[in-house]
Amino acid sequence: MSDTWRRDHPWAGIYSAAMAHPRLTRPLSRLTLGTDLAGLDDAIASIAAVRPGGVVLDVPCGAGLAVSGLGHASAVHYIGADIAPAMLERARHAAARTAAPADTLLTFAQADVAHLPFADRSIDLCLSLTGLHCFPDPEAAVRELARVTGDRLELTWFRSRVALHQRPVLLLGRAAGLFGPSATVLEVTGWLCEEGFTVHGRTEGAFGFVTARRA
Secondary structure, three states: OOHHHHOOOOOHHHHHHHHHHHHHHHHHHHHHHHHOHHHHHHHHHHHHHHOOOOOEEOOOOEEEOHHHHHHHHHOOOEEEEEEHHHHHHHHHHHHHOOOOOOOEEEEEEEEOOOOOOOOOOOOOEEEOOOHHHOEEEEHHHHHHHHHHHEEEEEEEEEEEOOOHHHHHHHHHHHHOOOOOOOHHHHHHHHHHHHOOOOEEEEOOOEEEEEEEEEE
């Protein structure tokens, strides 16, 4: 599925447009997925707590959903990483439209989440929003995110075990090469605990939300 996203599957454009219009998509998400995705807003808001000079890694950055949080941060270095060049271009456009402070440093990089080009514990805040279910090896991805994270990690994703009426989304996503095996909140929590994090995880509808702090 990595190649599917790298080639900018048509769904990537649909997803990007949907996430840009939360007033329309959030009620629909509540109806179909059992969550209004407010946990995304909470994760993005955590950017404001990053120290001046700190580094925020957003992977996969997608169309730049998280850049909206830069307006409440001070002198941070934001790195948007994605496997898809088209998504990086969308994120650049989103960043150009956001009201980020002048002292914000913006960097965009094409990268595979399983092999991130960053040093151990070099990232103050790592965001991975609605991405884990797209990765071919979620455990490897979570452990790699943990490796580069020095303080805080925020994860949101479509879980591998969902209600019966939500399973068609999972099955269709896999059939289209867009979804991987995904994971449960319990699995993700366990992997992060093994990597030395204190973890708070919860489920809401089809989604999992995890906040992890390095112990």
